[in-house]
Amino acid sequence: MLFNKIEFAFFFPLVFLLYWYLFNKNVKQQNLFLLVVSFFFFACFDWRFLFLLLFSIILDFSIAHKIYNSKHHKKRWLWFSILVNLCFLGVFKYCNFFIDNFSETLSFFGFKPNVWSLQIILPVGISFYTFHGLSYIIDVYKSKIKPVESLVDYSLFVSFFPLLVAGPIERATHLLPHIQSKRHFDYSKTVDGLRQILWGLVKKIVIADSCATYVNLIFDNPDEYSGSSLVMGAILFSFQIYGDFSGYSDIALGTARMLGIELLQNFSFPYFSRDIAEFWRRWHISLSSWFRDYVYIPLGGSRGSKWQNIRNVFVVFMLSGFWHGANWTFVIYGFINFLYFLPLLLFRKNRDNLTIVNPNNLKSILITIFQVFSTFMLVSLARVFFRSQSVGDAMMYFKRMFSSSLFTFPEIFPKTVLGYVFLFLCIEWIGRNDLFALEKFAMNWKKPYRIAFYYVLTLLIFYFYGQDYQFLYFQF
Amino acid sequence: MNTVIKKVLLYLMPLFLVFIAFELFYQLVPNDYSVKNATIPKKYDSTEILIFGNSHNFYGLNPKYFDKPTYNLAHISQSLYFDKIVFDNYIDKFKNIKCIILNVEYTSLSEIVDTEENKWRKYYYQTYMNLEVPSINKYDFTKYFLSSTRNFNVNTKLVLRYLKEGTIVDCDQNGFGINYTKAKKIALLKKDALTRVKSIEDNLINFDDNIVRIQSIIDTCQKRGIKVILVNMPVSSYFSEGVNQLKQKRIQETCSKLVRNNYNVSYLNLVKDKRFTNDDFFDADHLDTDGATKCSKVVNTFINERLK
Incomplete structure (x- = not known):
């Protein structure tokens, strides 16, 4: 079920x-x-x-x-x-x-x-x-x-x-x-839970499943597409896995809240992270913090020498990669993320961005856009290993991606899906200071407009329902 | 608590109504499956040849051009898994079957049970044809809500088609698919072939499960003195050249082996048959109604020779 x-x-x-x-x-x-x-x-x-x-x-x-x-x-x-x-x-x-x-x-x-x-x-x-x-x-x-x-x-x-x-x-x-x-019944918590379930379903059915169609097409036949299409595949996969897994988490949290139980927040707008350390504080938080508390800290955490610290971080990333599945692709995925993390650790920059991004002037907006975009691209590239069936497949994907065809217009450019992703990101951006994007979004609108907005989301779910893609994290 | 329930119900009411409307549509409006289910009993006594298989047979073999009374039990995307289920359900009900036609080919022999198409079609077999489908879980609620098997978009299109054409049935009284006419033919056959070859390629060369199914059908036929004709239906030259030739060869070898091992089995390979030109096709791998007439006559002659 x-x-x-x-x-x-x-x-x-x-x-x-x-x-x-x-x-x-x-x-x-x-x-x-x-x-x-x-x-x-x-x-x-x-x-x-x-x-x-x-x-x-x-x-x-x-x-x-x-x-x-x-x-x-x-x-x-x-x-x-x-x-x-x-x-x-x-x-x-x-x-x-x-x-x-x-x-x-x-x-x-x-x-x-x-x-x-x-x-x-x-x-x-x-x-x-x-x-x-x-x-x-x-x-x-x-x-x-x-x-x-x-x-x-x-x-x-x-x-x-x-x-x-x-x-x-x-x-x-x-x-x-x-x-x-x-537990006692609480009207506002129940409504809040319903809103989170609605947003979770949008993430899963509208965003993740729509992206999945193109991701499967590209990852199943990477040799048939240009480098630019493969970049598009990697980007779409990032949105697929985010919509899929955080959508599941939202439904889980909303469901539990309706029953009067608060679960741990699992995602906190990871694609607005400015560096990889921030990303891992915002992505699959319950797993990252589990490894932090039960592996990283018992190993010594940030205490001890620099090398011990690096070793501890290395162990956590490798275990985290391996936790996802019995395949070298996941181990390499963990290792790549460790490599991304290493410079931040060496230059003591890994705790620079502890609060959610909030640029307040043009300069900081431009810098933020660059940081967020580059972090997102690094994550998306590493995820090629996550999505590929084998290391060989991933290497072939990269070989094809970084060919001369990288500089052509992608054959696969799903405008509608990208449009939905853009709107989705806009809502996430507006709601980034809350527990989930829809928590306070549209709350100060007039009631008919707010209901109409929820109705549009509900209709979108119905419109996209039936694509029948399983939740990705069920395999883990 | 009561306020929440009232508000949620009020909010969902329009959607419930749409959902109920779709569900009524699925339950009341005849489709290929329900029409076949209603027609078949009338054919139990007279039919001598039964056609199984996927869309290639559904659109490619017209019972009207067979000398003996024939019924087409093929369906779009009907895999060998469903062929066996349909066969097992009906074979004892038909009193005079002399021959069955199975299509064993590139798109069917390596096909797995739960293909994307069959993820929703399986519910149709169970609901409209009253078949026991093992791939449907006992606790699978979807079987009670057919409109939930397709997305909103598809449901809407089906309803609109019904409102426009007055029917969504694509087969005639003999079970033959009548929708692939020359007038609707796809213009760019070569381009379509490239897309089709990619979409049907499953990269599987393990035929074991489907061979077991075919052998089981053959064994049942042997006991009842029924001939089995394995047909590899014609496809456009673009399609036949585009598919994996090694796999194609292995399919032919598998069919030949089945013929060698079973006296009641014959094999008719029409994949690259010169009698068919690209003009006979509706799209890359489906005959149009005229092509189907030609093909039905060829298969009819082949069967007549075997039934002498």
């Missing part, structure tokens, strides 16, 4: 009504109901993986208590949990990657290994709920939180349906207090 499918349009209103009308007596009832619908939501993808999710939940729930109650073996339990969780990821996500690379390495040295690949299906959301569990265990170990007494509450923390399959990756310290306290 995907957020942009008809099933969800029936599922969620039903859940919403039952939740606020029937299961609203106390927090236990609310949580139990949300847990049941979350499991149902997950089972709709593949019920067999429900057992894996349950196992993961019970394991981390029990170990958290062991850690809390143990006087001498806290560390041992912590590592046990980390190892088991990573083993799950290893088996389901990376097993064939390691087997293939092992086989290729042996072949390189002249051996003829008789290795096999396993037919393993990647369980939906495994990268996300494993990280939920890990964050909980580590926080308990560090005494940031006490272990949860109720298995229902903990299960809901891991499997709350809006974030179960593609994040945001929540923290126990943030989400558990929401789960453990009774």
Whole structure:
């Protein structure tokens, strides 16, 4: 059941009504109901993986208590949990990657290994709920939180349906207090949630899916197009992945808000970033901050020598790349971003742009445009690796892109789609100081105009609906 | 709470009405699938030849030009996966089938189950033809809301076409596609061929799943004494030259192997048949109605020889 499918349009209103009308007596009832619908939501993808999710939940729930109650073996339990969780990821996500690379390495040295690949299906959301569990265990170990007494509450923390399959990756310290306290219906939050869902659907269906048609065309046959068209492909892919993933996050956040639960912000207008460090503070924030808190800081963070700092950043970028999937393309994607980041780190410029861009005079406008554009282009070029099936494909894409045909007019120049992207960016720019672009946009308009504006967005969703592209981050 | 519900309902009301109108349109207005489903029972006793396959057969083989009573069960984008489902559902209902025609060719042999086209057409098979389609999940709600299988744009175009022409049915009483006439023919055949070759290329040369399906159909036919004719339909020279020749060769070899291994199977390869010129085509790889007449006669002669 995907957020942009008809099933969800029936599922969620039903859940919403039952939740606020029937299961609203106390927090236990609310949580139990949300847990049941979350499991149902997950089972709709593949019920067999429900057992894996349950196992993961019970394991981390029990170990958290062991850690809390143990006087001498806290560390041992912590590592046990980390190892088991990573083993799950290893088996389901990376097993064939390691087997293939092992086989290729042996072949390189002249051996003829008789290795096999396993037919393993990647369980939906495994990268996300494993990280939920890990964050909980580590926080308990560090005494940031006490272990949860109720298995229902903990299960809901891991499997709350809006974030179960593609994040945001929540923290126990943030989400558990929401789960453990009774939610009360709030009109303004509900309307706010609806607005965020509407904006998320626009991002996914109008922007991402429209771009996807051209992106698929270009990336599937890069040798058929000029360099300039391939640049267009890379740019469109940047908008596709942003619309797709941040659209999903917006729907997740809006859905949760309507149920009285606030999730972590996952995107904060990343394409208005002025440098790559700012970009990574604004893109997939829940993952970046997860790596910051559970990898970068434990490794020493910015303390220690320059080299140690560089090493720590390197580790985080490589892990972040590899988290996306078992393919060298993702590792290289991580490495390229590390290379982008390195000069900022060396010249101590990585914390120059901590607040959202707000140019106030002509000079700063021009400088900002240059910075934002160059950051966007760097990100888009690195994403060629992200989108390509193999490193060879990506290299071929670049070879073709940087040929003499780069200076011709692109054969693929989807004016309408680019027009929508432009309008979308305008709205995002106006709303860039808010949680999401539509949060306060048009709020000071007269009511009929505001409703008309929402109606235009709704009609656009209906107009573009049916292109049937899956959410990109489901594969992770 | 009640205020929110009221406001949301009020906001969505016009959209609900449009949605209901589209849904009524899909449920009430006849289309190729529902027309075939209504016509087929009348043909159970008389039909001797059944035509399966995709648009190449749908638009390319006109039952009217066959000597024996024939019915065209092909559909646009009907993959071998659906051929088998349609075949399994109907074969026992037809009492006098002597021969079936399957199109096994470049666009069908490597085709996977859930192609972009079949992502929405599968619901049509289930709803309009009452077929059990395994690729539709038990909990897939889309099957109950056909208007949600296509986007708003397509739905609107279909409604407008219905309002203008009074029908959206493209087949006659024998199931043959009548819409590809010479008058509507695509002007730039060469350009169309380049686009088509690109769009149909799946870069797959693994035919295993579809061979299993074909073999299963052949086995059932063998038990019932039915001949199976594998046809590779004619295409324009631009198209046949544009496709991967190695893959084309492997398809022909696969068909020949099926003929060698099964006594009830014959193979008719019309891909580069000299009797067909580019003038016979509606577009790069579909015959127009005149070309279909010519092709139907050729296939009819071939079948008559096999049924002697």
